[in-house]
Amino acid sequence: MSYALQTDSLVKTYGLGSKRIRAVDGLSLNVPEGSIYGLLGRNSSGKTTTIRMAMGLAQPTSGSIRVFGLNPSRDPERVRVLEQVGYVPEDKMLAGLTPRKLLELNRSFYPGTWSDDLARKVVRRLELPLDTSFMKLSLGNKTKSALAAAIAQRSRLLILDEPTTGLDPIALDELLRLLVEDCTAEGRTIFLSTHQLAEIEQIADHIGIMDRGRILLEGPLDDIRASFRRIIVTGAALPATHPGILSTKRLAHATQYVLQQEPERFTQELTSNGATVLESCPLSLNEIFIELCRTAEEEDEDEGAAA
Amino acid sequence: MTFLQAAFSFLVFIAPMAGTGVWLLLRARRAAANSETGSLPFQPAAEAEPLRFLHRLNLSQRKVLKQQLQLGAALGTMLSWAFAYIFCMPLLGAGAGGPKWFNPSAWIWYTFLSNGIHTVQFLSTMVMLCAITTAAPLRLGYEALFYRTRPIRIGFLFWSKLLPTLVGLLAGAALGMALAFAILVAWKGQVWRNLPTTIPRALGPEDADIAQWYADLLVTSVPAACLSVLTSIGLLFTGTLALATSPLIRSKSTRTLPFLILPFFAVGFGLIQISAFAGERTAHLFRYLFIYMRLGPPPPYVFALVPVALSLAFIALARAFSDRMEV
Structure with a gap:
């Protein structure tokens, strides 16, 4: 599989001494070509x-980041990435500027790939509105x-970094359609960051969940959905x-588990040990996200207390 | 200068800029009104055939360069007008100190040149803002986000911003000075030809300053003073650019950057003012930097190489910073 974007143990810190912040902390991402990655x-x-x-x-503090196998930090590779x-x-x-001027300006940077028809369509x-000043938009x-x-x-x-900011539901729906119809149809890759999970769930085929600079989970969305399950069981x-x-x-009278891998196998193990499964249901992306972030936070707090 | 003279002088200075401002505002309003009545579809015109000397550049490079050349030309025009105006200010209301002088031509020539050598100080804010504008697409706000994420080398972005602006400023200053001299000759004639080589009458103790100023005027070198204006602009511009691109100044906004740079200039300007009049020892510093702080014997021309070398060093520093800077 070829990747549009890959990072390996990527670290980015800001500040010095006690004010040092690790904005990205050993991040390893793999964005497959042709995917919509959220x-x-x-x-x-x-x-x-x-x-x-x-x-x-x-610039990364350490680790590496590659876009189509190229280093985006240094010219001339940077230009080939861009x-x-x-x-x-x-x-x-x-x-x-006005939106029209912005489109005209941007057009001249991509003479080989730019499409006026697609611009008009979007x-x-x-x-x-094409002729309203940005100050008034x-x-x-x-x-x-x-x-x-x-x-x-x-x-x-x-x-796309937070591409849904300020969009009304109709514009948002149109945008998602455009992304799926016009961008991925030609085998292009879309990498979008957001905390609007409902929109991502509609179009993404791969997701990565980040918290405090680290990746908590990454993979095809369908696989992730299949591997997460909430079960409520009773038994000794x-x-x-x-x-x-x-x-x-x-x-009160049962135990709730949130499972993140092989839920069927775990359920079978429980039932074979005499437990009764009262409820078993898949998790939405929103629930997966919240569970992962909370668990990571609790682990960090435990580590902090132990230290 | 009377209030009426001052008002007239200000009006002369501001009228072309205010006129341009009003014209731009009206044009923007007309465009806004058109947009309200319904936009035309996006139908961009075909790109014009590039000029012969731009053939080696690609379309995006030509686009960036064209923008910068337009900006450089606008800055140059504005600066040449400001220069011509400041040089010629004494002509608009030259009578205030004149009666004390023994010769009207000497007074006009003295005030003309005095104003001229202080023009850089008057326009230092403008030069500083030009340097910040040069740094903007490399590090500040959405402009930097936009240009730094287009397929164009940082080096090209740097030089295509720097050279048109710097050349525009220097050419504007040179043109402004030439214009000022032309206005002086047209209005008052060649006043420097009518100067007595000695002070024609005995001056009393109260006129000692005038005697000293006149002696300074007689040994002032006009070409050296004009060259000093140009090298000082270059030094101020490149120094600000090095600061604006420096990792020491942590700003991501075009609005806040001037305020972060301003303290450096306040201190620098203060030091210049203090040391210029503190004594001979510190006055040498300005001779070495080829800065004409007041009329008098010119520094040797070879000293002009010092600010030029410093400017080149600042540019090299800014270029090195521009590769490392983060947006």
């Missing part, structure tokens, strides 16, 4: 810093402008620890 994380989890390193806007990448940053404001579908329209410019580039990789001698258990919660 990078999920809470605020300040390191998503934007990772993207900035992928775009050559920040020829193949469309980018929508979190901050979407270019003073003194403008029409997102109902973007709403947040949603600024987002639409940046999206239109990036999508019309028809780059091999589209990196229920196990407290097991490699498959993500979290355990004691209820």
Whole structure:
């Protein structure tokens, strides 16, 4: 499998001495080519810093980051990376321009891949006013402008940092359709970071969940959904620890397990030991995300207390 | 200078810039009104055939360069007007100190040149902002996010911002000085030809300053003073650029960066003012930097190489910083 974006033990720190912050802490990501990859994380989890390193806007402190096998930190490889990448940053404001001027400006940077037809299509579908100054545009329209410019580039990789900011539900729906219909149909890769899980769940085929600079989970969304399950059981001698258990919660007359791998096998083990399964249900992406983040937080707190 | 003269002088200075500002505002309003009545579809014009000397550049490089050349030309025009105006200010209301002087031509020439050598100080904020504007697409805000994520080398981005702006500033200053001299000749004639080589009448103790100033005026070198203006602009511009790109200044906004750089200039400017008048020993520093702080004997021309070398060092520093800077 070839990868559009790969990181290996990537670290990015800011500040010095006691004020040193590890924004990205040993991150290893694999974004397959042709996928829609959703990078999920809470605020300040390191998503934007990772993207900035992928775009050559920040230098890794250690580890490596590769985009189509190229190093985005140094010219001339950086230029070859940027020829193949469309980018929508979190901050979407270019003073003194209108969306039309932005599209015209961006067009000249990608003469080989740019499509005027696609630009018109995105403008029409997102109902973007072309001649209003950026100073007067709403947040949603600024987002639409940046999206239109990036999508019309028809780059091999589209990196979207919080692309849904300010979009109303109809514009959001149109955007998701455009991404699926026009971007992935041509085998392009979409890498988007967000904490809006519902939208990601609709279109992503791969996800990575980040928290405090580290990756907690990564893989195809269907596999992840299949491997997570919540079961409620009663019985004697229920196990407290097991490699498959993500979290355990004691209820009034039963025990709730959240399982993160091979749930069927674990359930079989329980029933063969005399336990009764009262309920077994899959987890939504939102529940998976919350469980993973909480568990990681508790582990960190335990480690901190032990230290 | 009376209030009316001052008002007239200000009006002369501000009128072209205010006119341009009003025209730009009206144009923006017209565009906004058009957008409200319904946008035309996105139908960009075909890219124009590049000029012969730009053939070796690709489309994106030409686009960036074209923008910067336009910006450089606008800055140059603005600076040449500001220079011409500041040089010629004494012509608009030259009578205030004149009666004390023994010769009207000497007074006009003295005030003309005095204003001229202080123009860099008057326009230092403008030069500083130009340097910050040069650094903006490399490190500040969405402009940097946009340009640094387009397929264009950092080196090209750096030089294509730096050279048009710096050349625009220097050419603007040179043009402004030439314009000022032309206005002086057209208005008052060649006043420097009418200067007595000695002070024509005995001056009393109260006129000692005038005698000293006149003696300074007689030994002032106009070409050296003009060259000093250019080297000082280069030094100020490149020094600010090195600061603006330096990792020491941690700002990601075009709005806050000037405030972070300003203290350096306040201290620098203060030191210059203090040391310029503190005594002979410190005055040498300005001779070495080829800075004409007041009329008098010119520093040797070879000293002009010092600010030029320093400017080149600042540019090299800024270039090195620009590769490492993060957005």
